[in-house]
Amino acid sequence: MAPIPKAMFGVVIPRPGGPDVLEYKTDLPVPSLGDGQILVRNEYIGINYIDTYFRTGLYKPPSPSSKSNHPSTSANDASSPYPLITGKEAAGTITASTHPSYPVDSRVVYLADATYAQYTLLSSPTTQASILPASLTPEVACAAYLQGLTALTFIREAAGIHQQLGISEGPWTLVHAAAGGTGSMLVQILAVMGAKIIATAGGRQKCELAKKLGAGWVVDSSLPQEEVIRQIKEITSGKGVDVIFDGVGKATFGTVDLDVVARKGTIIVFGNASGAVEPVDLFRLMPKNIKIMRPSMPGYITTPEEREGFTTELFDLLVTGKIHANIHHVYPLKDVAQAHIDLESRKTTGKLLLKVE
Numbered sequence: 001m002a003p004i005p006k007a008m009f010g011v012v013i014p015r016p017g018g019p020d021v022l023e024y025k026t027d028l029p030v031p032s033l034g035d036g037q038i039l040v041r042n043e044y045i046g047i048n049y050i051d052t053y054f055r056t057g058l059y060k061p062p063s064p065s066s067k068s069n070h071p072s073t074s075a076n077d078a079s080s081p082y083p084l085i086t087g088k089e090a091a092g093t094i095t096a097s098t099h100p101s102y103p104v105d106s107r108v109v110y111l112a113d114a115t116y117a118q119y120t121l122l123s124s125p126t127t128q129a130s131i132l133p134a135s136l137t138p139e140v141a142c143a144a145y146l147q148g149l150t151a152l153t154f155i156r157e158a159a160g161i162h163q164q165l166g167i168s169e170g171p172w173t174l175v176h177a178a179a180g181g182t183g184s185m186l187v188q189i190l191a192v193m194g195a196k197i198i199a200t201a202g203g204r205q206k207c208e209l210a211k212k213l214g215a216g217w218v219v220d221s222s223l224p225q226e227e228v229i230r231q232i233k234e235i236t237s238g239k240g241v242d243v244i245f246d247g248v249g250k251a252t253f254g255t256v257d258l259d260v261v262a263r264k265g266t267i268i269v270f271g272n273a274s275g276a277v278e279p280v281d282l283f284r285l286m287p288k289n290i291k292i293m294r295p296s297m298p299g300y301i302t303t304p305e306e307r308e309g310f311t312t313e314l315f316d317l318l319v320t321g322k323i324h325a326n327i328h329h330v331y332p333l334k335d336v337a338q339a340h341i342d343l344e345s346r347k348t349t350g351k352l353l354l355k356v357e
């Protein structure tokens with residue numbers, strides 16, 4: 001077991017703001033271990049769009065009392081969530097444990113708060129962490145975990161697509177931002193399921209990538225919106241799309257989605273990359289008897305059994321080569337601001353990782 005230092009490095013957000021508020025520190029306190037907990041020395045940290053929502057203040061940070069890695073000192077206002085260590089996903093090695101199922105030196109991938117740091121404390125490992133099989137590296141596991149679980153739970157639980165279908169009878173699905181991290185997981189898993197996939201992505205290169213990942217049809221979302229709508233309707237011979245996966249939000253929901261969704265179709269809005277969706281007039285659902293969902297992935301894996309079930313399926317898809325993690329770039333932890341700038345400026349495809357040196 002490696003010795004645990006008293007201080008660690010990590011990235012702190014002192015107040016909400018742009019990427020410039022992300023502050024690399026080398027003197028953060030290492031969290032101390034309680035009963036049934038584990039301390040993980042992070043090797044790779046996943047960047048997810050949600051990290052930008054906590055940085056800007058679109059999402060309210062958790063209160064200090066519920067945060068395991070809160071960097072406050074007695075000089076700080078104890079009721080303020082700032083300074084905040086953000087980040088929701090990482091992979092590394094357990095360096096200390098009081099949980100019998102999670103021995104020291106095991107390699108894990110996990111979901112938790114405060115992952116932009118050298119060490120993260122997990123207070124409920126059975127609902128947060130999965131021990132890695134020998135065939136999965138921490139880098140690949142970290143690149144696939146949060147976004148893969150999002151795709152898998154939304155396909156199974158939100159869309160209700162369960163069985164392996166033949167391509168002719170599979171539902172029409174539409175994945176927005178299909179070359180992005182979550183989008184590329186959705187496309188790959190839907191392809192394994194035999195769904196008919198229409199992907200939208202911004203620009204020719206991203207559209208080509210979506211096609212390689214398994215989309216049968218691609219539409220360039222940088223075209224005028226009327227043209228995007230026209231192409232989607234033409235692809236489905238006027239029927240419309242049965243299930244829409246929309247992580248773009250404001251720019252697509254009220255315009256594209258409500259127009260191209262089929263009668264009795266489902267729109268799954270799950271993100272705010274272009275801004276949060278405005279409140280909806282329920283009468284807009286009536287003409288086509290459509291369903292709207294606004295799911296959150298953690299809400300589908302709240303029990304150890306749910307985490308275990310979905311993780312087993314995800315790991316199996318990865319180790320059998322049916323899907324793969326598409327890593328855009330690995331940034332050193334101290335370059336986290338650049339990673340946020342790249343993600344928000346739509347320059348990236350696939351997954352962005354931070355490496356803890």
Ligand code: NDP
Binds near residue numbers: 181346
């Ligand atoms: P991505 O890698 O998909 O990056 C975001 C992509 O969104 C961009 O590459 C871009 O693709 C597209 N986009 C469209 N409009 C904008 C805009 N105005 N500004 C920036 N990007 C835009 O990120 P993630 O995979 O991390 O997340 C995708 C979405 O899924 C986010 O909204 C995120 O919050 C959501 N999410 C929700 C979860 C949940 O539990 N509800 C869990 C995981 C993710 P293009 O250029 O092709 O349009």
